[in-house]
Amino acid sequence: MNLxxxxxxxxxxxxxxxxxxxxxxxxxxxxxxxxxxxxSTSAFDFITPLTLATLSKRPVLSQFxxxxxxxxxxxxxxxxxxxxxxxxxxxxxxxxxFALGICDNLLSAVYLSARCPVMVAPAMDLDMYQHPAVQSxxxxxxxxxxxxxxxxxxxxxxxxxGQGRMxxxxxxLEEVQNFFKISSDFKGKRILITMGPTQExxxxxxxxxxxxxxxxxxxxxxxxxxxxxxxxVVSGPISLNVQxxxxxxxxxxSAAEMFEVSAKIHPEVDIAVFAAAVADYAPAEVADEKIxxxxxxxxxxxxxxxxxxxxxxxxxxxxxxxxxxxLETEREAEHAKAKxxxxxxxxxxxxxxKVAGAGFKVDTNQVDLFHAxxxxxxxxxxxxxxxxxxxxxxIKTIPVWV
Ligand code: CTP
Numbered sequence: 001m002n003l004x005x006x007x008x009x010x011x012x013x014x015x016x017x018x019x020x021x022x023x024x025x026x027x028x029x030x031x032x033x034x035x036x037x038x039x040s041t042s043a044f045d046f047i048t049p050l051t052l053a054t055l056s057k058r059p060v061l062s063q064f065x066x067x068x069x070x071x072x073x074x075x076x077x078x079x080x081x082x083x084x085x086x087x088x089x090x091x092x093x094x095x096x097x098f099a100l101g102i103c104d105n106l107l108s109a110v111y112l113s114a115r116c117p118v119m120v121a122p123a124m125d126l127d128m129y130q131h132p133a134v135q136s137x138x139x140x141x142x143x144x145x146x147x148x149x150x151x152x153x154x155x156x157x158x159x160x161x162g163q164g165r166m167x168x169x170x171x172x173l174e175e176v177q178n179f180f181k182i183s184s185d186f187k188g189k190r191i192l193i194t195m196g197p198t199q200e201x202x203x204x205x206x207x208x209x210x211x212x213x214x215x216x217x218x219x220x221x222x223x224x225x226x227x228x229x230x231x232x233v234v235s236g237p238i239s240l241n242v243q244x245x246x247x248x249x250x251x252x253x254s255a256a257e258m259f260e261v262s263a264k265i266h267p268e269v270d271i272a273v274f275a276a277a278v279a280d281y282a283p284a285e286v287a288d289e290k291i292x293x294x295x296x297x298x299x300x301x302x303x304x305x306x307x308x309x310x311x312x313x314x315x316x317x318x319x320x321x322x323x324x325x326x327l328e329t330e331r332e333a334e335h336a337k338a339k340x341x342x343x344x345x346x347x348x349x350x351x352x353x354k355v356a357g358a359g360f361k362v363d364t365n366q367v368d369l370f371h372a373x374x375x376x377x378x379x380x381x382x383x384x385x386x387x388x389x390x391x392x393x394x395i396k397t398i399p400v401w402v
Contacts, residue, residue, distance in 0.1 A: 001177040004032035008176070009078060009114070011087035011107050012052065013094040014042030016157040017123035017166035021047060024088060024169035025055040031173065036078065038062065040094060040107045064106055075106060079113035086176065087111075088149070089123035089166045092134055099137035117226055119179065121149040121172055126162030143363060145222055145385050149175055185396065187228030192265050192272040193221050194308060196236035198255045200282035202300065203291045212277035214238035216325075216351075216365060216384050220273055221247055223388035232265045234258055236276060255279055255305035266312050271395065273323040274309040274343075281305060313344030321398055323391070324348045337370055346372050346398045349391060357381050369394055 008028055012021050028035050035056040039049060049060040064075070079085070087094070087107075097108045098120075111118070120141060128134060129151055142148050149172060153163045167175070195217020199207040217233075218240055224231045225246050232248040236258060242249075250265075252258045255278045266272060281302035291298070309324050316322055324345040326336040336350040350368045351358055358366040358381065366381040369391070379390055395401060 001181055002032050003028065003177065003180065006033045006180055007081055007083045008033045008035050009082035009085045009110065009116075010035050010037045010056070011085065011090075011094075011110070012037060012039045012043045012047070013087065013089060013091040013107065014040055014045060015089040015091045015123045015166070016046055017089035018043050018046035020166060020169050021088060022051055022055055024172055025052060027169055027173045028176070029056065031177070033176075034058075036061070036081070038078070038107050038110055040091075040105055042091075042093075062106055064109070075109040076113045078110050079115055082114065082116045084176065084179065085111065085114045085116055085118045086121070086172070087118070088121035088172055090120040092122075092124045092128050092131075095120070095122060095134065095137045095141070099140040117147065117179070117183065118144070119147040119149060119175065121167050122151050123166035124151070124164050125156055125158050126160055126164040129162075129164040142383065142385070145226070147175070147179065183226060184228040186224055186392065189224075189229040189271060190269040191221075191224045191229050191231045192234065192262060192269040193217055193224075193231060194234045194258055194262055194274050194276035194278070195221070196238040197277050198236045198258055198279045198305075199253050200255065200279045200305070201253075201286045202283050203287035203289065205290050208279055208281070208283065208302075209237075210277050210279065212236070212238075214240055215363065216388070217273075217275035218242060219384035219388040220275060220391065223385070223392050227392060229271075232269065234262045234265070234276075236278075255282065255308070259306045259308045259311065262308055262312065266315065267317075269320070271321045271323065272312060272316075274312075274345075275325050276308070277327070278308060279305060307343070309343045309345070316344055319400055319402075321346045321395060321400055323395065325351065327351045327353055329353045333368070333370070333376075336368070340370055340372060346400070347391075347394060355381070367391075371398070373399070 037052045037056050037060045039062045053060045103109050103112050149167045151163050152165045152167050154165045155161050156164050196214035197210045197212035199209045201207050221231050221233050234250045250261045282305050284301040284303040322345045326339050328335045332352050336348050340348040348370050355366045357364045365384050365387045367379050369377040
């Protein structure tokens with residue numbers, strides 16, 4: 001794939017593999033990308049800035065301040081400029097800074113400011129690579145949604161042999177090309193996502209709700225954005241750290257509010273994903289004042305809430321795709337398939353409440369997908385980010401997808 005017009009910020013850190021960055025830079029430039037290199041000063045011991053500046057056709061940056069002109073290098077601007085921040089090689093030291101948010105040089109400041117997707121190619125000796133601290137830092141970066149280009153196996157600079165070699169430049173180029181191919185496959189699509197729980201007021205200080213964290217919905221919203229879509233989120237109350245300006249973000253509290261906001265957005269979208277755990281019932285009456293504990297038994301009358309997916313399913317246009325979720329505790333597949341039909345979904349994602357590592361609060365999930373066409377797909381336990389990416393791949397197989 002031609003990378004013309006793609007802006008790549010290439011971070012280089014102190015590792016013997018930095019010599020391969022010269023070749024990687026050439027490959028990226030030859031593919032048409034614009035490459036701006038940012039080095040940590042310890043990378044200077046392994047490759048000179050002059051070599052990389054010549055190959056990238058741009059001055060290499062490493063300091064906040066350029067000595068000769070006194071000009072300030074704006075790390076925020078650099079982070080905004082790039083379509084992709086690729087760090088190759090990523091040393092164990094810089095990896096730990098990224099995982100913890102430590103900012104003590106231009107490269108780590110650019111990392112914290114970068115708004116674009118991040119891809120890292122770690123390189124270190126095999127024992128270092130296997131160390132739980134390194135593996136946990138890599139998992140941390142993966143949980144941020146970064147792409148990890150895992151080290152390859154082979155002979156290492158120490159003379160030992162094992163996993164730790166930076167991925168070969170040709171393979172990194174393929175990953176970058178693949179990333180740009182995938183990152184635009186939802187371009188031009190408009191998506192509605194309901195997510196999180198709803199809260200149904202009992203009185204001014206109390207409500208009925210559920211344990212939904214919004215993690216799966218947010219992972220989907222992130223996946224759609226990173227693949228080029230415009231995403232309208234309608235979220236119940238959640239306590240996740242969210243970069244809301246990536247989305248058209250709407251915060252709501254009750255099911256009624258979630259329906260009102262979603263119904264306004266729905267006619268304009270190509271795909272609607274109903275990931276919210278909507279409370280099925282709400283108190284029939286909301287007390288104006290705090291309910292006092294006067295009696296030993298208190299009965300609360302509940303009324304059925306609007307079924308958002310069902311109502312909007314009735315309004316679904318021929319070219320719209322609807323995705324639903326189901327969380328079941330028994331006869332899972334049967335119940336999920338019944339909901340698929342009743343709510344006019346094209347695809348339903350079944351979370352089994354019984355699988356360890358799946359469900360509301362955790363970062364992993366295991367789901368089965370049922371298509372309206374009758375096809376069933378089982379996905380293995382994986383991070384919610386990975387599951388979200390696979391769900392997007394499945395959406396592309398739905399017949400009305402164009
Ligand atoms: N849903 C919705 N509005 C509701 C209830 C559910 O939009 N009031 C959506 C959910 O977001 C999910 C799907 O419908 O995509 C199925 O939700 P679930 O709670 O499993 O189904 P219910 O129809 O509520 O069935 P039950 O709780 O009886 O299992």
